[in-house]
Amino acid sequence: MNDVSRRGTDTTTDLNVTPERKIPSMCQHQPPCPSAESADRESARLVAHHPEQGWSLLCNGVVLFEDTGELLPDGQIIAPHRPLGTGQVMTAA
Numbered sequence: 001m002n003d004v005s006r007r008g009t010d011t012t013t014d015l016n017v018t019p020e021r022k023i024p025s026m027c028q029h030q031p032p033c034p035s036a037e038s039a040d041r042e043s044a045r046l047v048a049h050h051p052e053q054g055w056s057l058l059c060n061g062v063v064l065f066e067d068t069g070e071l072l073p074d075g076q077i078i079a080p081h082r083p084l085g086t087g088q089v090m091t092a093a
Contacts, residue, residue, distance in 0.1 A: 027059040
């Protein structure tokens with residue numbers, strides 16, 4: 001089999017891909033940033049920031065939107081999760 005026919009078939013050696021997920025890891029930091037599956041995924045380092053378009057890319061592959069929504073590397077959508085305004089906050093008596 002020549003190189004041309006094999007090209008693109010072996011995804012485990014390309015782009016630091018984990019065998020379980022087949023999604024490239026962009027984080028090269030030590031200690032590594034939280035994964036896209038972690039609850040604290042938003043604390044990963046910024047790779048690209050486009051405020052004029054309303055989004056930012058984190059090194060764990062998460063795309064953050066200015067409305068606080070998120071797009072995970074596997075295509076999962078996280079709905080916006082803004083804090084409640086002061087008119088909607090309940091206080092204990």
